[in-house]
Amino acid sequence: MVVFDGPMAIVGGGVVDPALLVELVERGVALVAADGGGNTIGDAGLVPVAIIGDLDSLTDRADWERRTRVIHIPEQITTDFQKALYSTSAPVTLALGMTGKRLDHTLAALSAVLQFAPKRKLLLVDEVDVALAVVGPITFTAGLGERVSIHPLLPVDFLRSTGLLYPMDGLRLEPGGLIGTSNEGTGGVVQVVPADETPWLLILGKERLWDLVGP
Template sequence: MDSTPLVFDDVLVIVGGGTVEVPLLQALSHEGARLVGADGGADAIMAAGLVPDAVIGDLDSVSDPEGWPEPTRVLHISEQITTDFEKCLYSTRAPVTVALGMTGKRFDHTLSAISAATRFARERAIILADEHDVALALSGPFRFSVTPGERVSIYPLAPIDFLFSKGLLYPLDGLHLEQGGLIGTSNEAVEREVEIVPKGDTPWLLILEKSHLGTLISALQADA
């Protein structure tokens, strides 16, 4: 197997075997996003009337491992240490990655997707999207636009200290967050622009309503 990562200059959408909102997938594709199926997620891409740029995984759940259109690259990775989502992440490079069908259907799959996002958050921005929310895994500071009064949740993917924040009802200034301790969920925006500045490059999760997917993608592309 060729171990050279697949490099994409546009937004990359990795599709898993969970619930996938077809109109959203089609809209992202029509806006120029590239599509990769994480094993059986490739079937969801085809069912939406689209063709994946690649199929990556151990190929134990895809309907037909061999019958793909000519443009589609198939990367059969047999190791069982990582999930198919992780295989997609270490086999690709992209300025922004959106993951569909990775959360919401099975809780253990959701946890494994968050774990994978944590592992790669220092290298790339990863947005997990489901029917209700978008969760952006990243490291370092981030600034984004939001309507005052909307929910803004921050969740520590590892023990993390925050230097300061702007635009939040409950400031993060000087706070230490960690799982099993103080976390930052169900905060609220009080300004149209929110800025969050952690100390160092510890991964953290920003959770917003799904309607902010396009805004997050634009902000990440601008940073890139």
């Protein structure tokens, strides 16, 4: 188990902004590569703290083993993202390069988020959005007209909300049914209160990343 006292970012082989990787390091976020994510981090001129996975996508493994910690996990039951999650611990975990490039990888990433959301604070980051896996109620601020999407990973009942154009009071959201895409903030404090601790996603614009990461 690789344990971090501060935030960490798991980087996959999807589309990742190199400038964001540099910013993460400058802000003290530890970079961990999920297999081929090591290539992505290397292309940005950086070295991950560790590379974890079955290593079928990592270029020049021997060179990486001279430069950082490489953890080979050959089992094929889980994805490299899941391997990186169950092999690490951190108060906040960002995941980059896990969505957008391949649909099957995106769906697998959402499945991993559902699995690990009750155990750790987890955010998916892509070119446009940041999605925070939420368990229980949440309070945050949103500007007037700011996009606030509430996405159910499983059927989830909401007791109430404040600060949203379309209130969540008494609603059940579920895949294949009612979902909360493109709600809007009314300007100020937003509170969303579900009935239980079923995980769901709060999706905001990427510019809100550091607000969701927290102090």
